[in-house]
Amino acid sequence: MTELVTSAQMRAIEEAAIASGAVTGLELMERAGRGAVETVLAEWPELSRGAHRAVVLCGPGNNGGDGFVVARCLRDKGWAVELWLLGDAAKLPPDARANHDRWARMGAVRALDTDAPDGSAPPDLLVDALFGTGLSRPIPEVALRALLALRGRDAPQCRGVAVDCPSGLNCDTGEMLLPALPGGRGAPPPAGQVAADLTVTFHRAKVGHYLGPPPMPSGKVVVVDIGLEPHDRPSVPPDAPPDPARVRRVSRAEGRHGSWPGSLFTAGGPAAHKYARGHAVVLAGGVGCGGAGRLAARGALRVGAGLVTVACPPAALIENAAQLTAIMLRPLAGPEALAEMLADDRLTALCLGPGLGVGAATRALVATAVDAVTGRTDAERRRVVLDADALTSFAGDAEALFALTHRTCVMTPHEGEFARLFPDLSHAARRRVGMSKVDAARRAADRAGCTVLLKGPDTVIASPGGVASIHAALYDRSVPWLGTAGAGDVLSGMIAGLLAAPGASGEIHGRVEAAAWLHVEAARVFGPGLIAEDLPEMLPRVFFALGL
Structure with missing residues (x-):
């Protein structure tokens, strides 16, 4: 960093x-x-x-x-x-x-x-x-x-x-x-x-x-x-936590505490078992709408979750079973079934939104998923990643979502989804009215009470209290071929996979940074011609390059 x-x-x-x-x-x-x-x-x-x-x-x-x-x-x-x-x-x-x-x-x-x-x-x-x-x-x-x-x-x-x-x-x-x-049709030159x-x-x-x-x-x-x-802050000791007033640029680092992000994958040692690496659950859509959920699940599994389960409507079980092997399946009829499933504390992270559909049913699932941890401390709370339809379902009623979210939630909107939840911040940031994309993401994180990853070539990650990072897929890390259908679903799953690890509640921001970095690195390894299904399969090559 x-x-x-x-x-x-x-x-x-x-x-x-x-x-x-x-x-x-x-x-x-x-x-x-x-x-x-x-x-x-x-x-x-x-x-x-x-x-x-x-x-x-x-x-x-x-x-x-x-x-x-x-x-x-x-x-x-x-x-x-x-x-x-x-x-x-x-x-x-x-x-x-x-x-x-x-x-x-x-x-x-x-x-x-x-x-x-x-x-x-x-x-x-x-x-x-x-x-x-x-x-x-x-x-x-x-x-x-x-x-x-x-x-x-x-x-x-x-x-x-x-x-x-x-x-x-x-x-x-x-x-x-x-x-x-003059002669430029009223617009500045590119x-x-x-x-x-x-x-x-x-x-x-x-x-x-x-x-x-x-x-x-x-x-x-x-x-x-x-x-x-x-x-530059001469009285601050070298091992002090990041200054929330400063913005970090996400980049691979080597230091006295080991390499980053490789150091995230060495915890637990050789004796670690699958439950020690966490269990991520991805909620998928109905018949014909499960592809986004499967992409997220594959991302979660490849990035290191010990177990991954796709929970889907009963009618979609056969469709998903035909395309999944190492990923487990579970029927999910609605919010009541989700509440029953989440009574199992071994389920450590949840990803919902990709392919779920926009509407009241998805709102109910979000409310159940987030409310299942009410009354617990942050360290005990299940990590919840909200993307795509889980966000758009609250368009026009964002305060209802913000009343649910907490510090172990992560929102991953693209700019359109961000505008539906934070129209005032989106407008000001687009027009640069005293506000940058970093400022907008910081205010959004404080308003929602959780970490916000605002996607783009200049992805911004912000957490409550002002901590903010930029992960720039620009300059020598530019990957224009990452703009492909389903790439964001894979990223959401990767975030859930990294957050599934026990102890991740205390380092949510850093693990979201790692997911963003690995996501782009996987795209760089593959190169032009990339489709979303390729991203998880490139992660072993990325890990090898990290010396893991």
Whole structure:
């Protein structure tokens, strides 16, 4: 896991470092600019050899100051550098002005407002240092035109690097703040036309680097250490629990406590038996509607549940029996039968929703499933995963669902299902009205009193109290072929399978993170052509790669 920061959090870290007297703003700017150049040359080693030309676009703030350092470092390495400044040099912040003056003694500063590059001779490298992490409004039209001139043409030899973030990116929401241009039918140009190939950011990646629909404007994101670690929550011990104010990025990790998520699968040791790994139950639909439930059940079994049972209407038993082997079957006539079944405490996790149908019958099953643990502590409660029809059945009456859910429930809506339950949050997040997808998921988790996994390429996982994670199937983990019917059902089953393990009540958020990571990793292993049935069958290969 790695922490992401918001613009305000990053600003506070920098201010704390400067206030401590350990470093000056000018020194941080120098480290950032030099780090950006080193990263560029590491990413494209061919630029370390021969003569090359760069165009550097500097903005009116400290991000522009970083750009002046980049220009100076490239010139020192023998590059031909053309530099444009947006705005008045006299109004630059002090540190940026100091670096402007150093550059001005080496080369020309051209006014972007009046003398923009036309892109007729694309450079080897375009450095975007126009706007940094504090951007909250659309960039000026002249800046967009310059980026389009240099990046919007067919110039494969021009590599684009953004300093801290691509200009136009809101680093808190992931929104691209681009103006509409005349002749553009009132809409901004696609973000992909001005996207960077590489973004060099500092200390921590920003939340907005991992939010938003593909194609992502940041390209490859590389984090450069500029010496701020001692000033980032210095009084917090290394083994302290995650700060709920920080967003985590879900990623494979190696550490002193073993590898993640592999460490989740080693509990119990070689003597563990099937009941020690938990028993997951998946409620399936009626005749002709059981496929989604079977997919979820297969996901639960492959991810590690010791036993998995599909409970379905009696009329669907034969259909399911013809397609299941290691997964057990049980007839389920309705809520009363479910209540009787759940009296067995050995059933440790429940998944319902996929293929159940929308309506009163599903609402009754949800109420029974969740209410079966009333009066118990969180540690004793059965884990319940609610997806698909289990959520949509409460559209228009979401408060009735929230009155049932508790901390050992997990909701897994896609954006449409989320909008049916949380229309106000969905609307605000889509319009970026002071709210990011992370903000919306956090508020939804607090409102529902349970963990919420909001699906998408930028999946957000949030739990009550503010703990939030982003699992981004983006950049080098992009899996567009995962957008296939039934993939979400498999994910719900995988979550239930991981939550079936005894003791999982105390680590629900982490196990949901693991399911999201494994789900994408299984898709990556298979590749294009994937269908939902393939996902569970790829998990053994994923586990092998984890050393399990």
